[in-house]
Amino acid sequence: MAKIILQSVLFQGKIQDILISGKKFAKVGRTLTARDYDKAEVVNCKGLAIVPPFYNGHTHAAMTLLRGYADDMPLQKWLQEYIWPFEAKLTAKDIEIGSRLAVLEMIKSGTVFFSDMYWHREVTMKVVKEMGIRAAIGVTIAENLDSPEHIEENFKFLQDHRYENDRVKLAVMPHSIYTVGEKIFKRCAKVANAENYVLHTHLSETLTEIKDCKKQYGCSPVELLAKWDILGDHMVAAHCVHLSEYDMSLMAESGSAAILNPCSNLKLGSGIPKVNALLDSGMLVGLGTDGASSNNNLDMHEEMKLISLLAKVEPKTGKAESLPAEEALKLATANPALAYGIPAGVIAEGFLADALLLDLKNERLVPNHNLVSNWVYAADSSAIHSVICNGKFVMKNRHVDGEEEILKDAQKIAKRS
């Protein structure tokens, strides 16, 4: 098995040597032996610190192509006059290029996993396999857009493919309660439970969704999913902006997880997620970026800082002590990894060898009174020196293979539009 030794890296306040063997951390916090060094690639990490990388719990990767295409307008106008007409013209090749741009941006901002709800899943799977990071690629189901035949194909795809490799998983993604009805939603949940897929959906994102749901079904979206028996530990719900206390207790008790997307929720004027209340309910809470057309980037660091700031002014509960740096970091790393069943997001023996190396000479990490505080509250992506996923470098000294070509291809599509 390939071995890498990260030599003299700052970890938990001490200069240490860390051994990666194959895909996993083999020795952390122990002295390495001559045997460990045998045939190992030794990487000098003097002046670098190691922290867990980001796991993006909700996005639409190829929407990088729509970055800045339409902003600062009401949701319906945005969708109907700009986003949907643009998307209607996208080919599988376009989506491949958009996904490549997304993965490039994610790597550069320290993300090694994303959960993707979009179309042309095969090309996104190919991109992720080639570029070396992880993903849960959605089989996306929306009854307002897909024909019954297409939906049957989707279920067949889920049966035929299972987990594709150790970095790329499939997930079942009914779009939302307002685009998928009871019958298909229940079928999605059944497949997810039987085949151990994550079940991912948009949930309680806007007040309009809540209002319409109450009108149509007489209950909240979360109550509806509970009634349909959809909640459970396979459920990973994106947004969860407008949950009642009862909604929270239903989700927490069922083992469902919430993925908050604060930048997108604020930018679209949807509302402010109540992160303290969600955490207090006992729910597993992680973060995602949503698509680049509503964020307008895929930077998990921004979500991490923003959710921590919002926690401190949350009505009723917010105070300066709310969601301290260490906790905010977990929301962007270990928690979303856990929600998607990936044993990663922690720098510890036996966990998958995913990591960021931070440049301690970056001015925002100076002085180094507290590395986690500096990383969460002061730094931005410019502090990221290298990115490791599954025991391999996917960025070294800020270089990602193929970068120039990806950028050129993406610009070409934009010009065509």
Add this chain to the structure above:
Amino acid sequence: MAKIILQSVLFQGKIQDILISGKKFAKVGRTLTARDYDKAEVVNCKGLAIVPPFYNGHTHAAMTLLRGYADDMPLQKWLQEYIWPFEAKLTAKDIEIGSRLAVLEMIKSGTVFFSDMYWHREVTMKVVKEMGIRAAIGVTIAENLDSPEHIEENFKFLQDHRYENDRVKLAVMPHSIYTVGEKIFKRCAKVANAENYVLHTHLSETLTEIKDCKKQYGCSPVELLAKWDILGDHMVAAHCVHLSEYDMSLMAESGSAAILNPCSNLKLGSGIPKVNALLDSGMLVGLGTDGASSNNNLDMHEEMKLISLLAKVEPKTGKAESLPAEEALKLATANPALAYGIPAGVIAEGFLADALLLDLKNERLVPNHNLVSNWVYAADSSAIHSVICNGKFVMKNRHVDGEEEILKDAQKIAKRS
């Protein structure tokens, strides 16, 4: 006069050549002649875009030394057990090093001006002069900390020094209505009006300040300053988180400006500034970062994105259309420049030649449907290629002179503490 030609730079959607002559933009949006090229330094800007740089309307620069020293705790504990004891040990030399670190960080994140409220103003003035950016350096007055003799010295300093050079101005900075009484506050305002200094103070930052003011004086802090006849077009007030409609009208009618510091206000749990309401009142509104001990950086880009996001969920007024990218950019550039009387923050003929060159190959600026949207909503400091202040490059291709030494010196002080 020295001349620089920025050749083939993207400006307002077109590839253009821009002539800087001495400290100012001489030709923007016109064809350059052979005479313009005579003895000019020609800088190839192919693949770069020009945008205005940031003007940081409120900070305490040397507090970079306290970055990450104490976080996530109540304000009183933070001040009394951590910040004040640390500050008590700081020498003039320390403050010089802290200011250098601050200026380095500001340049790297695209800021060319800051308003500084701190002590040992002479060393900060020296640092700013040497490092090539602009500042309004405060003569800071706090009756709870300064002796009457020290306060007399401060007023004498203001009389003796006037504007030091074209990049460094002095400003009169009574700390706040809870640390400066009527007599001294009025004297500060009198000097500011007579000598044309900006009058800068903390105002309506926390609910405690409002409550205490109402108890002591029977009115809000803004009403108090109106009563004392302090408001006016020399007044630039930091924070302004908790203003009533009446407070806003008093400030707007008097020509006073507000500098919002959203990251700091959220991080300390003080509250969310109501930017839509403030702008609707007709007030001049700009942004600042506050000190690095409560932010924890000096990144104006973060403030710009955050205030735009917060506007979209502001109670009563917030919607997706609130504070669009172009407006948010002004809050971080032209508006604070205007508040401090600096004819800059706009790329236009006759204005001071301050600018950022953005790298169009940065993945977050791709695709380029809308540069301003990409810059405000998608980018971070990694997109900044070069920084120009007063007609000179202070950062070129991400290099700032003396960077390594500044970082080393700052780390030494931190270790000593």
